[in-house]
Amino acid sequence: MGDFDASSGSGPKIAILFGAVVALVGASLYQFYEVRQVRAELETTRDALMDQIAKVHETSTVSSKTNRQSVDSLKAQMDEARRQASILAGQAKIDASKHADELAAKLEKAQQDQAAKVAETAAAVTNVSGEVSKVKDDANTTKTRVGEVSTDLANVKTDAAATKAELEKTIADLKSTKGDLGVQSGLIATNGKELAALRALGERNYTEFRLTKEKTPRKVGDVQMRLKAADMKKNRYTIELIADDKLVEKKDKTVNEPVQFMLSRATQPFEIVVNEVKKDMISGYISAPKVQQTRN
Template identity: 45%
Template sequence: MSITPSPVPGPEKQPLPESTAASPAVSSQIKSSNLPIILLAVVMVLGLGGLFLFTKNLSDRLEQAQVSLQASLTSQGQSLEQITRRLDQADARQSELQGEVGATQQTLGSTQAELQKARQMAAELAKQQQAAKQELASQLGELAEVQEATRGNLGDLSTDVSGVKGEVKSTQAELEATKSELKRVIGDLGVQSDLIAHTRTDLESLRARGDRDYVEFDLRKVSKRQKVGTLQLELKKTDEKRQKYTLNLIADDRTIEKKDKTVFEPVQFYQQGYRQATEIVVQQIFKDRITGYVSSPKLRDAQAAAANMQ
């Protein structure tokens, strides 16, 4: 029996997988399926870039708007500050005007009171003048009766006429003197003042009358008081623009303040032993300086003088 050797087994040939043969087709399919993703990625990148540019542009605009708004707020704040200052100035001016209005009203009230007194004096003088006219008419009527009754005695009649004329002249002189009183000034105490001297010539004329004593002064704003006649004067302040002044006068151990007086205004006060008022008249007002005179009565009150002697 022969033995036939069996064939040695060798490696078997494996069949090639089908995918190897179909590789190009699969690769093409894979590329086709990735294309939308790539396009989507490109679109997203472009969108993000556009969004970044839009965001940056919007940020720049917001920054510009913020700067513009800040500048506008700063300008408005400055304008508001200017308006506030103007309002403060207007309030201060209003307060000043209110003070001036109050002072003007006080001055007006004083002036109206003086005018009322002047009107009363004028009415009284008119009554006196009317009474004088009536008296004159009565005297003329009596003269006519005398003339009718005594026609035969022309000499006596002429004498009577001369006497009546003299009385008429006397009455007219009294009327003229009464009218001249209207030219006198009412002092700050409401008392009719003596005649006011506006010049040195006027002052010399008043001295020549011999009714009162006149002492001139040149008063400056200093710490010490200045003696003028029997008084002591102390200048407190002057307003050269408004022509007003304020001073203290010291007499009979009293200090009296005369405030906001004007040029040629009789500043009146009474000294012990005198019935008539002593007057201070300022003729010129300068800065921290005034000039004028003091007018004081010569005759003392008899009762006061007797009391002082006792």
């Protein structure tokens, strides 16, 4: 690419040099023409003089003095003509030499300008090549990063698909049964993994709790609860539930049994599910409907 640009820039310079050479040749031809003209004039003058001399010899009546004066005059004229011709030829030579020197100076300057522009073009090409190389490096780096991001995205999609499949399998394995109020319960989670799946499903709100045996009730979500008894061997428990300012005892309930109760602002039952019974301690969650409004 650099060679092409340098050749394109030198085209006009070569044309200028060619024009200068043509002008020099033209000037030389012109001076040569001038010299030939002078020589022709000398020849004409010489011929005229010879004619006059012949006429002098033919005119015998003219005195010798007059003839001599005429001859001397003619010689003087011839010498003057020769001197003038020599002057003209010398001046023409001087003019031609001066013109040649001027053309040589112009030629040298044009060559210097051309060399400077070639160097400038080469530097520009080198600079552009460096920029192109940098752009290529940046493009390769970006391509590598895009490939890494694409790989990460593919991995995330794979993980998301696996998580979704596992979630769907977990939800499919969950069971539903009737609660102690005789109402069909929602899906029952028996451990933390299944509870996370229910949360992801997004159909109800879930509040986890860990309740120990105490004398006073403890607030869990929208209600208060107090553990009265816990039978670890039989996986049974008894609690007191305070909801809507009403105290209700839920006695001798089993693990993973949906213990249902109603609140005045909801049309669907709340459910207490205990997943684990230990000595003087139970743990599980409360399931609440998402839509809650005043009951008629």
